[in-house]
Amino acid sequence: MELDDRLDPLLKKIELREDLKSRRGLAVSLEIICHNCEESTSTMSSKISNKCYDVNLRLTYGMRAIGKGGAAARIFCGLMNLPPPPAKFERHNSLFLNVLKTISEDSMNAAVHEAVIANDNNSNIAVAVDGTWHKRGYSSLNGVVCATSVENGKVIDFEALTKYCSSCKGKKKPCENCAKNYEGFSGAMECRGVLSIFQRSETSRKACYTQYLGDGDSKGFLTIKEAKVYGDTEVEKLECVGHV
Numbered sequence: 246m247e248l249d250d251r252l253d254p255l256l257k258k259i260e261l262r263e264d265l266k267s268r269r270g271l272a273v274s275l276e277i278i279c280h281n282c283e284e285s286t287s288t289m290s291s292k293i294s295n296k297c298y299d300v301n302l303r304l305t306y307g308m309r310a311i312g313k314g315g316a317a318a319r320i321f322c323g324l325m326n327l328p329p330p331p332a333k334f335e336r337h338n339s340l341f342l343n344v345l346k347t348i349s350e351d352s353m354n355a356a357v358h359e360a361v362i363a364n365d366n367n368s369n370i371a372v373a374v375d376g377t378w379h380k381r382g383y384s385s386l387n388g389v390v391c392a393t394s395v396e397n398g399k400v401i402d403f404e405a406l407t408k409y410c411s412s413c414k415g416k417k418k419p420c421e422n423c424a425k426n427y428e429g430f431s432g433a434m435e436c437r438g439v440l441s442i443f444q445r446s447e448t449s450r451k452a453c454y455t456q457y458l459g460d461g462d463s464k465g466f467l468t469i470k471e472a473k474v475y476g477d478t479e480v481e482k483l484e485c486v487g488h489v
Contacts, residue, residue, distance in 0.1 A: 391437025
């Protein structure tokens with residue numbers, strides 16, 4: 246008798262069962278039952294990270310990486326004959342947001358440090374500033390302003406502005422964690438964002454942006470000049486040659 250023939254009767258007495266009631270998105274509970282000794286053990290198919298199952302986090306991250314969300318995840322799981330994604334899909338996005346905030350802050354602080362070293366350890370550095378909107382025509386609900394180091398070309402700060410909050414849409418009072426942080430003309434988002442970036446530069450980046458490289462038609466520089474964010478230290482305007 247071969248070894249496989251001797252093991253076969255034993256294997257037939259071992260059952261692998263999925264507990265359908267314990268599904269947590271793509272994570273499932275697997276129970277191994279030995280009918281020979283009447284013993285059983287169970288385990289989840291995925292580890293837990295930050296109170297979320299790793300397989301669900303990876304699904305969410307994968308969808309975000311290709312610009313998709315919960316609806317696309319449900320279609321994907323259906324086509325692949327997988328369990329449906331977690332019901333609270335957006336909760337995982339919030340977790341990623343917190344992690345990305347930490348990583349981006351570390352990256353931007355490192356970029357400022359590089360710029361200061363490249364500037365002979367002088368914390369008065371030059372930045373290129375520009376803003377963009379979600380839609381054209383100055384009717385966008387969302388906009389972002391970025392400050393980039395002229396020395397190394399790396400982003401050292403940004404300010405995201407929005408006039409919309411999905412949680413309190415249609416309500417008279419704003420929600421507790423309202424995402425809306427701007428009201429007014431969308432075209433003026435750049436001025437507001439630039440001012441916020443410059444005002445916090447000394448505390449958040451330990452540097453002063455004393456040279457401003459921007460569009461010739463940008464009102465951001467005028468906002469900084471009028472606000473005198475660095476007191477008696479003036480900010481110099483560097484012209485962006487060849488801007489379209």
